[in-house]
Amino acid sequence: MTKPDEQTVAAWAMLLRAHRAAYEGVEAALKAAGMPPLAWYDALLELRKARAPLRLQALEARLLLPQYNISRIADRLADAGYAEKSVDPADGRGRMLAITRQGRGVLKRMWPVYAGAIEAQMGAHLTPAEAARLAALLARIAGA
């Protein structure tokens, strides 16, 4: 366990602050527009990209969320009518989740709000080149 240098500690502190500021800004924008939270967007996006019902397991692998959270988000999406659950015909233990027409609709309505918030929180403070450098640096941490 070596100790972090000063710059690393500063980067950590800023990671916390920047994330909180940006994240809260985005969530607040969605809420203000009467939209579901960010987590739903990610899940619905994966379901749409998949172009077919997805096993909860597969969703878990894509979203990198713990199993119990996937289970619950699937329930919430289904309750809201944005997704539909079914049993995997090939394996009675497995559950499939598919985006519904309404789910596609809400995704489409969410994007302008989401995009605007990303621009306000991030884009407004960075040039494209800076954003690219930031993304590259963060990727090193994320990829850990």
Added chain:
Amino acid sequence: MTKPDEQTVAAWAMLLRAHRAAYEGVEAALKAAGMPPLAWYDALLELRKARAPLRLQALEARLLLPQYNISRIADRLADAGYAEKSVDPADGRGRMLAITRQGRGVLKRMWPVYAGAIEAQMGAHLTPAEAARLAALLARIAGA
């Protein structure tokens, strides 16, 4: 509401991933060592830096957490014996919070674990110069 460019969206996505990875790593390290969560560390650190009992308001301003969260963290620290609450003699509405001997102790024991986790999650993936650049970029977002 202009739309974010591609680099900005990438930076946003990486901010989410990097934060989650690093944050969970740090919290897990603290928990594994039987230590309190990160939020307590921050609060206790402010109390120690203050070198005198702090008004909850002052703590709120420093930690940038909502009022009700400050109120509750103060209770938890007090319950755990790491801080002591009292009424502001100059204003009966105000509550003061002071770090206790035990609070100083836990702060001291937490730091090596915390520092090791920061190094593992961040330092191990960045040179000091990169960390400095990252911190500077993130500060722009945090300072919003």
Added chain:
DNA sequence: GCTTGTTACATGCACCTGCATTGAAACGCC
């Protein structure tokens, strides 16, 4: 085809957060 083990989700519980509201104390104003 029954037992034993494993896999895929679901869920009870404890805790934490956000929001709205309450209660207490201080302040302003006449």
Added chain:
DNA sequence: GGCGTTTCAATGCAGGTGCATGTAACAAGC
């Protein structure tokens, strides 16, 4: 100095998260 207003914290409630465990379906070995 009494009364409405403002400020400082606390808290009831609804909902989200993590952890540990429960339940159902499948698989393997015999």
